[in-house]
Amino acid sequence: MNTNADSHHADSEPTTLDYVTVENDDAPDECAIFPRDASDDILSTTWITAQADSFVSLESMR
Template identity: 50%
Template sequence: MTESTRGTPVAGGLDADQPSQLQHVTVERDDVAVCTMFPREIGEDAVSEQWITATADSFVPLVQQR
């Protein structure tokens, strides 16, 4: 584990004035970035049950999906 960052992911179609309900942590291991997303308003004990993790090959360009 080399680096960890926290931030708010930007989701297409959401109003810029409306805050995201998710937060994320990105960790890079062996040159692979792993992003884990979970609800912003959640207790520490529940976060282990309500998360999703993705790596770079999980994402596609938005234009490709339209």
């Protein structure tokens, strides 16, 4: 596993990301961000989540 954020091959296509918002009843809502075209095996290890107080709407930042 490569954890170096600066390692991107110049000749490769950029990764398209997708997201889903999980509305939890008993915990803060979460936003999960992941590669759009990843296989199930890749998705199990290539994602990031943020709780509701860690992200804002795009409109509020414009």
